[in-house]
Amino acid sequence: MSRNPLPEGAQDIDPATVRFDDVSMRYGRAPETLRDLSFSLEPGSFHFVTGASGAGKSSLLKLIYLAAKPSKGLVHLFGQDVSAVPLRDQPFLRRRIGVVFQEFRLLEHMSAFDNVALPLRIEGRKPDSYRQDVxxxxxxxxxxxxxHAMPATLAGGEKQRLAIARxxxxxxxxxxxDEPTGNVDHEMALRILRLFVELNRLGTTILIATHDQDLVARxxxxxxxxxxxxxxxxxSEP
Ligand SMILES: Nc1ncnc2c1ncn2[C@@H]1O[C@H](COP(=O)(O)OP(=O)(O)OP(=O)(O)O)[C@@H](O)[C@H]1O
Ligand SMILES: [Mg+2]
Structure with a gap:
């Protein structure tokens, strides 16, 4: 059953998790980095974003996690036009989106445990309530x-999996x-793919930017x- 059942008469509400309508995006006065993108990601779907370095993969993800705005077109998240969501309500939308950054963005002065627990602490949860879950x-x-290790002492694949857990x-x-297998060997890449597949089975919609054609094909x-x-x-890829 859906987590948010639609009220009666609301069948017209867009059920897509993400929908881009003719979206373009540019940095400052530079030429458009993304041009006229239209697509939607249905709830529970699993997609890859591929393309050469500089093609705009990370930029596309930024539009979804609200770190960038379109210069043209509309981005819908969970059926809402993002441009119509007041700034004060955007953190609530943002909380429904998990991001594994290309460069991890782990907090170096915190242990692995504390890095993962941080989003829960920010939500005001008490350590006793989340210790076991983390x-x-x-x-x-x-x-x-x-x-209890600090991020600096973790191997690349360990940092990657820590960023996924967080x-x-x-x-x-x-x-x-964003490029979640960029720093790991083939075996670790497959292990990470299995984690994503399992999460997807549990109902999470997944979008992965990657250069790794083997991962996509597999x-x-x-x-x-x-x-x-x-x-x-x-x-699908051929
Ligand atoms: N903060 C920024 N300011 C200005 N230009 C940017 C910025 N970030 C990205 N760009 C430019 O936008 C274009 C797309 O970059 P983006 O990082 O989205 O590509 P990518 O497909 O993720 O590349 P990679 O595979 O190397 O990660 C590039 O030309 C890049 O130089
Ligand atoms: Mg990128």
Missing amino acids: AELLAWVGLRHRM AVVNRPDILLA SGMPVLHLDGGQLTRLG
Whole structure:
């Protein structure tokens, strides 16, 4: 059953988790980085975003996690036109989106455990209420034994999995991951893919930006391909 059942007579509400209508985006006065993108991600779907370096993959993700605004067109999240959501309400929208950043953005002065617990502390939860959940999540990503380690002492694949744990700890509706296998070997990349597939099975909508064609091919999931800022291909890789 849907988490947010529609009220009667509300069948016209857009059920997509993400919908772009003719969206363009530019940095300052530079030429448009993204041009005329239209697509939607249905709840519970799993997509990749591919494209050469500079094609605009990270920029597309920024539009979804509200770190950038379109210069043209509309971005809808969970059926809401983002441009119509007052600034004070945007954090509530943002909380429904988990992000694994290309450069991790772990807090170096905090242990692995505290990095993962941080989003819950920010929500005002007390340590007693989340200690076990955080420990279980760290075990799920294979970091039980590294729980008290500082990020600087973790290997690339461990940092990657820590960033994933932090992104999903408050059970976001959508998980965005930017090049999540960029720093790990093939075996670790497959392990990380399995984590995403499992999360997706639990109902999380997934969007992963990647260069890793092997990962895309193995997953068999559909692809949004960016070329020069335009969406040139939709559907599964051959
Ligand atoms: N903060 C910024 N200010 C100005 N230009 C930017 C900024 N971030 C990205 N760009 C430019 O926007 C374009 C798309 O960059 P983006 O980072 O989205 O590409 P990408 O597909 O994620 O590349 P990569 O595979 O290397 O991560 C590039 O030309 C880049 O130089
Ligand atoms: Mg990028």
